Amino acid sequence: xxxxxxxxxxxxxxxxxxxxxxxxxxxxxxxxxxxxxxxxxxxxxxxxxxxxxxxxxxxxxxxxxxxxxxxxxxxxxxxxxxxxxxxxxxxxxxxxxxxxxxxxxxxxxxxxxxxxxxxxxxxxxxxxxxxxxxxxxxxxxxxxxxxxxxxxxxxxxxxxxxxxxxxxxxxxxxxxxxxxxxxxxxxxxxxxxxxxxxxxxxxxxxxxxxxxxxxxxxxxxxxxxxxxxxxxxxxxxxxxxxxxxxxxxxxxxxxxxxxxxxxxxxxxxxxxxxxxxxxxxxxxxxxxxxxxxxxxxxxxxxxx
Numbered sequence: 001x002x003x004x005x006x007x008x009x010x011x012x013x014x015x016x017x018x019x020x021x022x023x024x025x026x027x028x029x030x031x032x033x034x035x036x037x038x039x040x041x042x043x044x045x046x047x048x049x050x051x052x053x054x055x056x057x058x059x060x061x062x063x064x065x066x067x068x069x070x071x072x073x074x075x076x077x078x079x080x081x082x083x084x085x086x087x088x089x090x091x092x093x094x095x096x097x098x099x100x101x102x103x104x105x106x107x108x109x110x111x112x113x114x115x116x117x118x119x120x121x122x123x124x125x126x127x128x129x130x131x132x133x134x135x136x137x138x139x140x141x142x143x144x145x146x147x148x149x150x151x152x153x154x155x156x157x158x159x160x161x162x163x164x165x166x167x168x169x170x171x172x173x174x175x176x177x178x179x180x181x182x183x184x185x186x187x188x189x190x191x192x193x194x195x196x197x198x199x200x201x202x203x204x205x206x207x208x209x210x211x212x213x214x215x216x217x218x219x220x221x222x223x224x225x226x227x228x229x230x231x232x233x234x235x236x237x238x239x240x241x242x243x244x245x246x247x248x249x250x251x252x253x254x255x256x257x258x259x260x261x262x263x264x265x266x267x268x269x270x271x272x273x274x275x276x277x278x279x280x281x282x283x284x285x286x287x288x289x290x291x292x293x294x295x296x297x298x299x300x301x302x303x304x
Contacts, residue, residue, distance in 0.1 A: 064207060064208035064209055064212065064281065064285055064286070064287070065208075065209065065212070065265070065266070065279070066208065066209055066211050066212030066215065066262035066265060066266070066279055067084070067086060067087065067262055067263065067264075067265035067266025067267070067268075067279070068084055068086050068140070068143070068266055069086040069089070069090070069135065069140060069142060069143030069146060069147070069212075069262075070140060070142065070143065070208075071142050071204045071205045071207065071208045071212065082134065082137060082138045084138075084266055085131045085132075085134035085135050085138065085143070085147075086131070086135065086140075086143055086147075086262075086263070086266050087263040087264075087266040087267045088127065088128075088131045088263075089127075089128045089131030089132060089135070089143070089146075089147035089150075089151075090259045090260070090262055090263035090266070091259070091260065091263045092123045092124050092127040092128040092131065092151075093124060093128055093147070093150055093154075093256075093259050094256045094257070094259035094260040094263065095119065095123060095124070095256070096116065096119045096120055096123055096124025096125075096154055097124070097219075097252055097253075097255055097256040097259065098253065098256035098257075099115060099116050099119055100113060100116045100120075100252065101222075101248075101249045101250075101252035101253040101255075101256060102249070102253070103115070103116065103249075104226070104245050104246070104248055104249030104252060105246060105249035105250065105253070113161060114161065116157070116158075116161070117158045117161050117162060118158075119154075120154040120155065120157050120158035120161075121154075121155060121158045124150075124151070124154035125151050125152075125154040125155035125158060126151070126155070127151075128147050128148075128150055128151035128154065129147070129148055129151030129152065129155070130151075131147045131151070132144050132145075132146070132147030132148030132149070132150075132151055133148065135147055135148075136148075142201070142204060145201070146201055149197065153194060156190075160187075160190075169183055169187075171183060181234045181235075181236075182234070183234075184230045184231070184233040184234035185230065185231065185234040187230040188227045188228075188230035188231045188234065191223055191226050191227035191230060192223075192227040194223045195220060195223035195224050195227055198216060198219055198220040198223055199220055201216050202216040202217060202220050206282070206284075207282060207284065207285045207286070208281075208282065208285065209279040209280055209281050209282065209285070210279065210280040210281075210282065211258065211261055211262055211265065211277075211278075211279040211280065212262060212279065213282070214254075214258050215255060215258040215259055215261075215262055218251045218252075218254040218255040218258060219251070219252070219255040221247075221248075221251040222248050222249075222251035222252040222254075222255055223248075224248075225244050225245075225247040225248035225251060226244070226245065226248035226252075228244045229241045229242075229244035229245045229248055232244055261277060262279070264277055265277050265279050
């Protein structure tokens with residue numbers, strides 16, 4: 001992706017380049033670029049597909065796209081070249097979430113989350129955090145916030161599951177040893193905070209794509225059910241806690257595959273794939289509105 005650290009020669013400041021403009025055509029290409037909406041629709045990249053992203057190399061506007069973790073119309077900076085870091089962060093999140101969700105579902109009888117710890121430190125934690133910092137470099141505020149925060153989540157989760165030296169979850173000599181039920185309540189507080197944060201991000205995806213919104217929607221529900229599971233366990237409701245854990249693991253598994261799906265959408269282009277996965281723009285998004293306007297114009301022309 002092309003970037004610069006200051007205002008570019010077109011007069012876009014760093015603070016305004018993500019949002020302070022409107023797409024010039026329905027697919028995000030500038031007028032005169034040689035790509036119109038009919039070309040995109042005829043190749044399967046309209047409302048039900050994902051657009052090409054010339055803005056990674058040509059600094060032209062692009063629409064919301066989960067494969068780049070961009071929830072709205074955006075424009076990159078110029079001069080410096082960066083790859084799209086979003087697929088890396090999404091894959092790191094997806095794999096770690098997949099493994100933990102399998103444990104929450106007790107797949108093949110596995111109930112201990114120890115296997116998640118190395119993934120949470122190295123891939124879901126460190127690699128995703130680095131991807132978030134690279135999103136900062138390419139000017140994507142949403143992507144930087146999401147990937148860096150969830151990278152921090154996985155590192156924090158790994159620390160919670162590491163016995164030494166903190167022993168945070170030890171029921172015998174840990175900080176909650178006086179009342180072991182407090183351990184589950186404390187974990188509930190931890191997960192509730194991430195549920196609130198994910199809800200904030202979810203609200204920012206309402207004008208993006210179905211695939212992008214669905215990722216944060218399922219993740220939000222996973223945090224909600226898992227936090228409720230901890231509260232139920234702290235009150236001794238074992239059966240309810242298990243049911244909530246299954247629900248949380250199910251939505252976590254869906255979130256993992258949706259993260260991989262959005263990562264694939266960000267990785268695919270004409271040079272490496274014979275097809276592109278559809279992401280489906282929301283009807284009220286910029287793409288959806290442009291398509292409705294075009295359909296209305298065609299209807300008026302036909303009746304003229």
